[in-house]
Amino acid sequence: MGTVIIFVKIFFMIGFLMTLGVLLTWVERKQSAVMQDRIGANRADIFGLRILGLFHPLADALKLLTKEDFIPPSGDRFVHTLAPFIAFTTALVGFAVIPFGPNVQFFGREISLQVADIHVGLLFIFVVTGLSVYGVILAGWSSANRFGLLGALRGAAQSISYEVSMALSVIGLLMIFGSLSLGEIARAQGELVWGLPRWGVLVQPLGCIIFFIAAIAETKRIPFDLPEGESEIVGFFVEYSGMKFGLLWIGEFVEIVVMSGLVATLFFGGWQVPYLGSGGFVFPFGLQIGLPPFLVVLMQVLAFMFKVVFFCWLQMLIRWTLPRLRYDQLMRLGWKVLLPLSLLNIVLTGLVLLFTGS
Amino acid sequence: MTVNEKNVKRTELGRLDRLYLVEVVKGLGITGGHFFRNLFLHTAHLFGLMKDRPAAVTIQYPEERRPIPVGYRGRHRLLLREDGSPKCVACMMCPTICPAQCIHIRAGESPDPAIEKYPVSFDIVVDRCVMCGFCVEACPVDAIRMDTGIVEMAEYDRKDFVDGRDYMLSQKPSDEEKKKGPPERKPPNELDKKNDEH
Numbered sequence: 077m078g079t080v081i082i083f084v085k086i087f088f089m090i091g092f093l094m095t096l097g098v099l100l101t102w103v104e105r106k107q108s109a110v111m112q113d114r115i116g117a118n119r120a121d122i123f124g125l126r127i128l129g130l131f132h133p134l135a136d137a138l139k140l141l142t143k144e145d146f147i148p149p150s151g152d153r154f155v156h157t158l159a160p161f162i163a164f165t166t167a168l169v170g171f172a173v174i175p176f177g178p179n180v181q182f183f184g185r186e187i188s189l190q191v192a193d194i195h196v197g198l199l200f201i202f203v204v205t206g207l208s209v210y211g212v213i214l215a216g217w218s219s220a221n222r223f224g225l226l227g228a229l230r231g232a233a234q235s236i237s238y239e240v241s242m243a244l245s246v247i248g249l250l251m252i253f254g255s256l257s258l259g260e261i262a263r264a265q266g267e268l269v270w271g272l273p274r275w276g277v278l279v280q281p282l283g284c285i286i287f288f289i290a291a292i293a294e295t296k297r298i299p300f301d302l303p304e305g306e307s308e309i310v311g312f313f314v315e316y317s318g319m320k321f322g323l324l325w326i327g328e329f330v331e332i333v334v335m336s337g338l339v340a341t342l343f344f345g346g347w348q349v350p351y352l353g354s355g356g357f358v359f360p361f362g363l364q365i366g367l368p369p370f371l372v373v374l375m376q377v378l379a380f381m382f383k384v385v386f387f388c389w390l391q392m393l394i395r396w397t398l399p400r401l402r403y404d405q406l407m408r409l410g411w412k413v414l415l416p417l418s419l420l421n422i423v424l425t426g427l428v429l430l431f432t433g434s
Numbered sequence: 435m436t437v438n439e440k441n442v443k444r445t446e447l448g449r450l451d452r453l454y455l456v457e458v459v460k461g462l463g464i465t466g467g468h469f470f471r472n473l474f475l476h477t478a479h480l481f482g483l484m485k486d487r488p489a490a491v492t493i494q495y496p497e498e499r500r501p502i503p504v505g506y507r508g509r510h511r512l513l514l515r516e517d518g519s520p521k522c523v524a525c526m527m528c529p530t531i532c533p534a535q536c537i538h539i540r541a542g543e544s545p546d547p548a549i550e551k552y553p554v555s556f557d558i559v560v561d562r563c564v565m566c567g568f569c570v571e572a573c574p575v576d577a578i579r580m581d582t583g584i585v586e587m588a589e590y591d592r593k594d595f596v597d598g599r600d601y602m603l604s605q606k607p608s609d610e611e612k613k614k615g616p617p618e619r620k621p622p623n624e625l626d627k628k629n630d631e632h
């Protein structure tokens with residue numbers, strides 16, 4: 077029975093991730109178009125039906141599947157094929173430890189709405205995002221292309237620089253919540269401080285900003301898209317075609333979803349709706365609204381999805397607003413600004429915790 | 435001679451600008467503002483409201499076209515006289531001036547005794563034409579114009595680029611040209627008057 081439940085959860089998670097990932101390819105085109113006073117892709121149709129260009133992801137998939145799969149003759153066949161799978165899997169697997177809802181009672185069984193509720197969830201995420209850069213490095217190296225290799229090296233350097241501040245920026249959060257388990261952190265954010273929900277962004281505003289910047293750098297998108305650098309080196313996947321390119325591409329979008337889920341879970345309460353407890357709304361000024369448990373769970377799962385979608389949208393907005401950083405600016409931002417700030421954040425959090433004694 | 439020069443002062447980045455974060459948020463405000471305004475307008479258009487405020491500057495090309503400015507040179511057409519015969523008198527002015535040498539005329543004797551010649555065939559090889567408009571200016575009887583408004587010239591076969599006489603005679607001026615009305619005739623200058631006296 078336990079195995080069945082796990083499989084159902086995995087099925088749900090992959091369905092959610094892939095749907096959102098594929099939809100994001102469409103959102104990216106449409107949102108950028110709407111932001112720039114354009115209309116965007118709207119030509120792919122089935123029997124004249126266009127529905128705002130929603131068939132474009134389908135058309136893309138069809139095109140990528142039927143294209144030639146080219147492997148550079150002087151490249152490494154095996155590694156060249158392996159790299160997209162590493163990039164895609166590591167992007168996908170990070171979501172396993174992110175809770176998308178509270179624990180629910182189901183036929184007398186307690187089920188956590190999370191594929192794997194491990195105590196070291198946050199470490200797991202850092203390990204997986206650390207591994208994801210192997211996809212980039214191997215892809216760039218095995219292509220036997222100078223530009224590919226250049227992109228791969230940039231990706232490696234960038235990933236190392238930003239992972240440091242990313243990991244350090246959440247330490248303040250860990251000091252407050254005292255747990256590495258994401259389920260635990262999400263649950264703890266339902267409590268109130270001074271009448272406000274104890275969301276990560278309220279207790280750790282600086283950590284939140286640093287983490288979000290580092291998260292965007294981890295997804296390797298503008299303004300941190302040095303590994304791709306479309307206008308200068310085309311990037312580590314320059315020698316990829318067909319569905320292998322598609323995997324790298326979808327992997328990037330899945331990574332956006334995972335990062336959004338992570339930001340939502342760590343700093344924006346995860347599945348928590350403000351003032352919504354397991355019995356219904358309880359407002360600090362005395363108002364109470366009772367709700368049946370399944371409705372509460374439904375609202376919380378939907379709230380989590382809404383938060384994830386919102387952060388995907390925000391990342392798209394940033395991607396289509398800012399120009400790319402120069403390489404030295406990237407390194408300066410990572411090592412000279414974000415790293416000291418995240419250390420400062422840790423010290424400040426420690427002092428506050430020391431004096432408030434909680 | 436004074437050179438028109440302008441001194442552009444470089445703005446130094448202030449402390450707040452160097453932080454970037456504030457400017458980033460400002461930028462996001464601008465793009466986000468566009469996003470929400472256009473999203474609202476798109477949604478309104480779906481329900482048939484506020485059609486007068488466009489949500490995008492896009493011209494959906496094959497279905498919608500940007501109006502072609504008056505005087506813009508497109509594919510050629512030949513004009514007809516009132517009685518329906520071609521105006522062209524096969525004087526060979528246009529093939530002579532044509533820099534691309536793409537006009538090919540065969541002249542024949544006109545049945546009308548008042549007119550000397552008429553074009554038996556009149557071909558313009560449009561893919562060689564450089565759209566200079568010299569032929570239009572050279573014509574003494576205003577028999578050829580480039581006001582059809584056809585500016586996209588794409589064919590599957592080279593031979594389709596050769597416009598024949600009857601095709602060009604059947605072409606009409608574009609809507610914009612029709613609105614403008616017939617071209618003004620300049621009053622003849624002194625030299626023309628002298629020529630006329632002879």
Ligand code: SF4
Nearest residue numbers: 532563564566567569
């Ligand atoms: S437009 Fe110029 S190039 Fe074209 S046919 Fe006339 S004279 Fe020749």
Ligand code: SF4
Nearest residue numbers: 522523525526528573
């Ligand atoms: S210049 Fe005019 S009249 Fe002379 S051949 Fe050309 S079109 Fe005919």
